[in-house]
Amino acid sequence: MGSSNAQLIYAAAVITMNDAGEIFSPGYLRVANNLITEVGAGRPTAADGETVHDFADDILLPSFVNTHHHLASSLIQGAEPKHKMAVGTVRDGAWLTMSVGLDREECEAGASLGYLQLLESGITTTTDSQSTWKGLSKLDGSITAAVKSGLRVIFCAAFVNKTELVPSDYQLTVSESVAELARLRSTYQNERVTIEPEPLSLPRVTDELVQALHKERNQLMAMHLTYSEEFDQWARKEYGYPALVHLEKLGVLDEKSLLAHPVHFDDAEVELAAKSGASAAYCAVSNMHMGLAIPDLRRYSEKGIPVGLGLDHPNGSHDFFETMKTTVLTQRSLNRDQESFTPLRALEMATRDGAKALKLFDQIGSLEVGKKADLLVIDGNAPELQPPAGLISQVVMAAKAKCVKHVAMDGKWHLFDYQHQSMKPNEIMSHSREVQKRLLESAGIYYGVRGAR
Template sequence: MTDSASNTLPATIDTLISAGWIIPIRPAQTVLKNHSIAIHNGEIVAILPTEQALQRFDAQYGIDLPQHVLCPGLINAHGHAAMSLFRGMADDTPLQQWLEQHIWPAEGQWVDEEFVRDGTQLAVAEMLRSGTTTFSDMYFFPNVVAKVASDAGMRAQITFPVFNFPTIWGQDPDDYIRKGLAVRDDFKHSDLVNVVFGPHAPYTVSDEALQKVAMLAAELDINIHIHVHETQKEVDDEVAQLGQRPLARLNALGVLSPKTQLVHMTALNADDIELVKQSGAHVIHCPQSNMKLASGFCPVQTLQAEGINVALGTDGAASNNSLDMFAELQTAALLAKVATGDASALGDWQALEAATLNGAKAMSLEHKLGSLEVGKQADIIAIDFSQLEQQPIYQPVSQLVYTACAQHVTHSWINGQQVMADRQLAHLDIREIKAKAQQWRDKITSPKH
């Protein structure tokens, strides 16, 4: 792979990263050995053999990683970052009980701007150290989440919540939408933050509010991110109450489109899948959270066979309990095999694409992210392949998917800027973040509360 305009490339560039292997995602199923990535003004300007790169470019910063693999930064397409402060609070509990008896009461008591700031910093640090460079977040005080991500140099899709009832962040659908669009205005010039609609779920948002979200999203040409068909009970309850399945209702209200991200999707029939296919909507698969809460599993193999884009998310750390996208893509690959009885289901390349390019597609960012190609933003991670537990190396992609890799991510760049070097974060103080997390634990578990 080389650039198509080599005669116009600057001799002086910002950064040159050389590595033992590069997995660019596009072209598909390509592994480049002993290649380099040239970066200038935040973009990839060339990918070529290291020997040629050293002759062509004078880099202000160069790094040689002969025992590392470079690949696109992972994209965590669904989560609730601040809920990292509830990690492990109510494990081994069914979903409704988990929500109604543990999480919702805790949120009502503890969640404020300070909680969201500290919890989001904890989550962002964890994600960066495990290879994620872009995340989607749905939570209260999205203005705070957006600022934390921006300050950390991390890319984020901020999905502001919409509910039919009052919460700590809003009073009614109009209030949520007004506040959310104000956050979007505040970050409209950001290179890192993209603010979109996040109606919570069909069972928490009315027809009128969903129609308004659909109308505004179409007018503003922005995405919609929504939990849907998370459990069979959710589907059965809506059929009993309204006489139709949630996806059919969303379709009738105009919510389904190529700009829609459907999260979880565990309880699907053939009609549901056909609706998603015809609408061009995307599915966000959260296998570990769904398994832990016994919610079911998303039929990834069937969806992909129908041409439906499937991306991956971790969900929140309160129900996962980690934000490790390498663990998530490994789980997705293994679950697809056991669910179908087909050992070839969601193979290693497909799993890696689900955690990179498919996430970019779901967020309408595939022109910028998800693969290492000339002209795209330089969102890159480096994974150390020199460790004992990774030997021997036959296929680098198989190694990424089926061998624990998060703790071996050593460097990352977002928009061409280095945000981690030798596992040290550039903009976040890990010691301070850990201390705040422990302070929240002590406060939440204090007997006087």
């Protein structure tokens, strides 16, 4: 392999996700250093010093962008609501399902387990929203996992100063929050992991905190929006108008806003979001897992609002294919119309629109010359993809995370032939089991390795 990491990759199909929606079958892609230098049709001859990867039966596409998650919660993935009550006895009654009461080591163990599964699902860029708790160094734990994962992470440091979620003695003041954000950035930020502020959600923060954090954002400011009817009603009662209008009045709604869970926006809010240039993160599986409503996504796309997909927690799974497919199914069902939402639309959300939502579309989200070589190769010989028909619909409606064969980020293969090249799955999994056991034992609710029901 040459020093420039020159690679020539052949595939049965290259789904570029570029503006023209080009698909090359067969196709190829050239990489030098961390960037895509060529993409096109056919099988050109290799140049001197180029490493050739012949994925002759496989499907190459841009790796996925996960626009919303709480990765530390992976420590209790798959738990049902009744568990959150039991585990909620830990640390002053914190609602642990949202990873609120986890400490540094628990956050790192849970988030690492999440990153492992993100990569196996073809995701190389993700956000991670984690809230603070004085003295638990939760954010240090979660960011350490982000740095160790080697993936591209926009870490959303979530602050609260007006909530029962974190006992009041353990909430940071406005100035402490700003100082903590600066400390985290100077300690951990690198070329792949960037740290941005998140005033968690309006019911849990003061206006002063929202505005102070807004001043500190570089690339974006994330925030949980009106995910439930209850939230929407709260805002209308508290302010006399919807939550998004309040953000506008505070002067913090703009093109760097990333609105998580835009479920209950009325028409005026959709209009307002579009006018501001804000983007959104929609988490179909998680929202329904929590019994929340399904928004009509056409309302957002008609106004040109970039909406990416997110796994979020609680979800019960890290399979991004499941989230893509579920998005298609629920939109069709909602609209009572099979034509109303295509698999391609979901794939756009998972790639290019997700990149737009994270303000990274100039670098990732499609396979184009000059963009980063963030690549996903799906096994064309997987039983799910036989016989080879309906390329995009098969990728979205039939493929699963288990069909993800190779994944590269910045031209470096992190998963190759189903094998991890950078993460250590056994270490991550055994550590997460050990940490979870200790946590449950300390709460007096450990019933053995498979004791939970």
